[in-house]
Amino acid sequence: MPERTPVAIRAAVARLDVAVLPRFEAEWTAATAQARDEYSVMPVQHFMEKWWLWVAVRRWPELAARLRECERRAAVASDLMAARAASAEIGEILRAAADAAA
Numbered sequence: 001m002p003e004r005t006p007v008a009i010r011a012a013v014a015r016l017d018v019a020v021l022p023r024f025e026a027e028w029t030a031a032t033a034q035a036r037d038e039y040s041v042m043p044v045q046h047f048m049e050k051w052w053l054w055v056a057v058r059r060w061p062e063l064a065a066r067l068r069e070c071e072r073r074a075a076v077a078s079d080l081m082a083a084r085a086a087s088a089e090i091g092e093i094l095r096a097a098a099d100a101a102a
Contacts, residue, residue, distance in 0.1 A: 001059075001101045004052050006044075012055040024051060053094060056101035067093050 002008035006028060013024050031047035034040075058064045070089045077083035 002052070002055060004048050006048060009048060009051045009055060012059075013051060016055060016058045027051075052101075053098055056097040057093065060097075063093060063097060 002012040010021075010024060010028075013020055027047060027050075031043040034043040057067055067090065070086045070093065074083050074086035074090065077086060
């Protein structure tokens with residue numbers, strides 16, 4: 001796992017999926033602008049946590065595939081119970097990835 005710094009996380013993102021770098025860069029630009037506008041480090045902290053967790057999940061292809069499937073199920077759920085079940089599984093996946101990476 002990379003250190004929780006923008007440079008280290010960016011390098012990990014580039015290793016895992018270079019096609020995602022434009023989104024990473026756009027979100028980084030937005031987070032730093034928001035931090036500057038709000039005089040707060042929180043936007044940058046949220047950005048780093050989001051992308052650090054992205055790396056934590058994507059370093060295991062099977063886990064990343066399971067996450068994508070749960071996201072798909074949540075997006076197309078026809079009832080609240082199905083959406084909640086998919087969302088709960090997404091939470092479990094993210095918690096497991098974060099715990100394993102810590």
